[in-house]
Amino acid sequence: MTGRSIALFVVAALFEIGGAWLVWQGLREHRGLLWVGGGVVALGLYGLVATLQPDAEFGRILAAYGGVFVAGSLAWGVVVDGFRPDRWDLAGAAVCLAGVGLIMYAPRG
Structure with a gap:
């Protein structure tokens, strides 16, 4: 489940960052x-892609x-x-990624 979640975060980032970059290139360049x-x-x-995360908490996923x-x-x-x-x-x-780990993958009771 953690591996799937991480993969979905990576795919989501490629779409969001890539999409924003394309808009930037289209308008500013x-x-x-x-x-x-x-x-x-x-x-x-x-x-x-964000909706495919295994966790059902929207706020947690977006945070x-x-x-x-x-x-x-x-x-x-780069x-x-x-x-x-x-x-x-x-x-x-690194601090941000540590926060991702705490928010998404810390053991919860």
Whole structure:
């Protein structure tokens, strides 16, 4: 169950971050409305993937996903845009991912 949940978080991050990047490229980099449209579709798919999480608590899932989004955004910047995170970026992402672990996977009674 944890492995499936982590995989869904990764897929959701790819859709959300990728979708936002496509909208950014379409508007700010003047690549056109097809890029924006692709981004809108990807953002919709992000919302769909989020509903597939095994946990039924919307607030918990979205709160935990926030940490995945932070780390994923930095990783996207490295891979796609050549961004070079500093130690504070990396430390912040690690703190966020630790929060994901606590929120989603801590034992509950």
